[in-house]
Amino acid sequence: MKQYDAIIIGFGKAGKTLAAELSNRGWQVAVIERSDMMYGGSCPNIACIPTKTLIHEAGISSLLYHEDFPKQANMYKQAVARKNRLTSFLRGNNYERLSKRPNVTVYTGTASFISANTLKVALPDGDIELQGKEIFINTGSTPIIPAIDGLKESQHVYTSATLLDMNVLPKHLIIVGGGYIGLEFASMYAGFGSKVTILESGNRFMPRNDQDIAKSVREVMERKGIEIHLNARAQSIHDTNDGVTLTYSDVSDGTPYFVDGDAILIATGRKPMIEGLNLQAAGVEVDAHGAIVVNDQLRTTAPHVWAMGDVKGGPQFTYLSLDDFRIIRDQLFGDKKRDIGDRDPVQYAVFIDPPLAHIGLTEEEALKRGYSFKVSRLPATSVVRSRTLQQTDGMLKAIVNSHSGKIMGCTLFCADAPEIINIVALAMKTGQEAAFLRDFIFTHPSMSEGLNQLFDV
Ligand SMILES: Cc1cc2nc3c(=O)[nH]c(=O)nc-3n(C[C@H](O)[C@H](O)[C@H](O)COP(=O)(O)OP(=O)(O)OC[C@H]3O[C@@H](n4cnc5c(N)ncnc54)[C@H](O)[C@@H]3O)c2cc1C
Ligand SMILES: NC(=O)c1ccc[n+]([C@@H]2O[C@H](COP(=O)([O-])OP(=O)(O)OC[C@H]3O[C@@H](n4cnc5c(N)ncnc54)[C@H](O)[C@@H]3O)[C@@H](O)[C@H]2O)c1
Numbered sequence: 001m002k003q004y005d006a007i008i009i010g011f012g013k014a015g016k017t018l019a020a021e022l023s024n025r026g027w028q029v030a031v032i033e034r035s036d037m038m039y040g041g042s043c044p045n046i047a048c049i050p051t052k053t054l055i056h057e058a059g060i061s062s063l064l065y066h067e068d069f070p071k072q073a074n075m076y077k078q079a080v081a082r083k084n085r086l087t088s089f090l091r092g093n094n095y096e097r098l099s100k101r102p103n104v105t106v107y108t109g110t111a112s113f114i115s116a117n118t119l120k121v122a123l124p125d126g127d128i129e130l131q132g133k134e135i136f137i138n139t140g141s142t143p144i145i146p147a148i149d150g151l152k153e154s155q156h157v158y159t160s161a162t163l164l165d166m167n168v169l170p171k172h173l174i175i176v177g178g179g180y181i182g183l184e185f186a187s188m189y190a191g192f193g194s195k196v197t198i199l200e201s202g203n204r205f206m207p208r209n210d211q212d213i214a215k216s217v218r219e220v221m222e223r224k225g226i227e228i229h230l231n232a233r234a235q236s237i238h239d240t241n242d243g244v245t246l247t248y249s250d251v252s253d254g255t256p257y258f259v260d261g262d263a264i265l266i267a268t269g270r271k272p273m274i275e276g277l278n279l280q281a282a283g284v285e286v287d288a289h290g291a292i293v294v295n296d297q298l299r300t301t302a303p304h305v306w307a308m309g310d311v312k313g314g315p316q317f318t319y320l321s322l323d324d325f326r327i328i329r330d331q332l333f334g335d336k337k338r339d340i341g342d343r344d345p346v347q348y349a350v351f352i353d354p355p356l357a358h359i360g361l362t363e364e365e366a367l368k369r370g371y372s373f374k375v376s377r378l379p380a381t382s383v384v385r386s387r388t389l390q391q392t393d394g395m396l397k398a399i400v401n402s403h404s405g406k407i408m409g410c411t412l413f414c415a416d417a418p419e420i421i422n423i424v425a426l427a428m429k430t431g432q433e434a435a436f437l438r439d440f441i442f443t444h445p446s447m448s449e450g451l452n453q454l455f456d457v
Contacts, residue, residue, distance in 0.1 A: 004030045007132030009111040012041035013321035014308035015138030029104045032111040040094030043318045046161040053083045058191030072193030076169040113282040116302045141270040141310035149236035156244035170263035177267035187352040190224045199232035210362045220393045272311045296339035347425045349418035354394045357421035360409030372402040376457045380414035383450035391415035405433035416447040
């Protein structure tokens with residue numbers, strides 16, 4: 001049986017970064033990845049990078065060919081091909097970067113535990129066993145597929161990963177779930193010229209955000225022809241000669257409704273990918289949601305077994321998986337001070353059009369917690385850069401502590417929001433007061449200079 005200093009299960013962000021780090025330090029490392037289409041993990045293959053590539057292309061398509069469906073469909077087909085070339089390039093790069101190292105072996109097979117330090121790897125030509133002194137689980141997450149009659153039989157049902165591979169632009173895309181994936185795909189496909197309907201079972205649109213922000217997002221999306229139905233529970237799906245019909249009911253009164261389309265995206269959340277890992281054999285416990293239980297330093301309930309990224313539950317972002325790597329590096333080689341508790345607040349961005357980014361408390365959360373605070377709002381159109389970009393939709397909002405002047409939260413629904421939120425994060429994490437951003441010298445014209453006005457509270 002081959003012995004390694006470290007075995008990493010899954011080629012995710014944390015895993016591949018850790019593999020390179022351990023290799024640089026002279027460790028013998030095995031990386032086990034179940035699919036040769038997933039070297040580099042979800043982000044470059046089926047998640048962040050392909051979606052953001054297509055979202056960018058959708059923006060161009062909508063500018064060039066607005067309301068010309070045949071031209072948009074052609075552009076979409078080419079965009080999918082360009083996206084495939086990019087993901088294939090990144091996958092190759094990711095594989096090379098690890099496999100060329102003499103002390104790293106990449107096994108393309110599915111891993112499962114035999115004991116806390118022994119793994120079985122199912123390879124195409126048979127099973128092998130590997131032993132590791134330290135084992136790192138980085139197997140990511142997988143879509144939650146709700147029980148909807150006819151879903152499995154339909155030829156028109158997709159997950160985010162499979163829809164990205166369809167190169168025929170749907171005339172009407174039905175999206176079940178109005179979370180991050182639902183909203184990004186809605187915005188993307190509407191940009192390419194598809195009619196889009198979102199069915200969300202919750203009674204609030206974007207419940208994690210303040211209602212004024214959610215209202216503004218909804219108005220912008222509806223103006224682009226995206227239909228949004230709340231309280232909508234999908235009941236059944238059946239294929240027709242022209243496409244597919246989805247029946248849903250209003251959660252509040254049970255009234256049934258029908259919607260016809262030619263593709264259905266299931267975007268109802270993602271759960272930790274633990275299937276087949278046989279975690280019990282290693283003594284690795286999971287919680288009620290199937291997430292691997294870890295302490296703040298990412299150790300599981302089994303000695304020498306760690307978990308990082310989506311598989312341990314909590315917010316699912318590539319940059320948090322990367323930060324998990326930093327915690328483990330610090331535990332193994334540093335002063336052991338870094339842990340999960342250090343990273344709040346964590347900013348995020350949703351790549352709708354215009355994009356939305358947020359950090360810290362919302363106004364509703366600040367109210368609930370009884371803080372004394374001031375709220376500042378700015379329409380995106382007040383920032384002159386939005387006019388030069390012809391992206392005047394949206395608003396900016398900040399929450400500032402009345403006593404300390406410290407920034408408590410910020411939501412940006414405007415052009416360049418995913419970049420600007422990092423400036424706000426930097427200010428918050430270095431303990432700056434709002435006045436710091438009010439008086440900060442920004443380049444002109446830029447969307448970030450809007451922060452001068454926003455933080456003039
Ligand atoms: C459509 C979509 C868009 C997203 N957009 C963004 C975004 O813009 N920004 C952002 O920060 N986050 C985004 N996310 C979330 C982000 O992709 C994930 O949080 C991140 O990729 C998780 O990485 P990870 O390190 O946990 O593992 P992953 O990158 O998911 O890697 C896990 C790997 O483990 C492999 N594996 C699983 N089980 C086994 C096994 N038993 N044996 C061997 N290998 C196994 C899998 O094949 C996979 O390659 C998006 C997600 C989706 C679905
Ligand atoms: N830009 C980004 O960083 C980005 C982009 C996409 C995804 N992600 C990550 O991927 C994760 C998964 O995204 P997601 O959108 O699938 O999950 P989500 O949890 O954000 O949203 C799922 C939505 O589906 C709804 N829902 C659940 N069951 C339903 C049903 N049967 N019928 C109708 N609606 C139903 C839920 O109420 C919820 O609003 C996110 O948590 C996020 O961390 C990040």
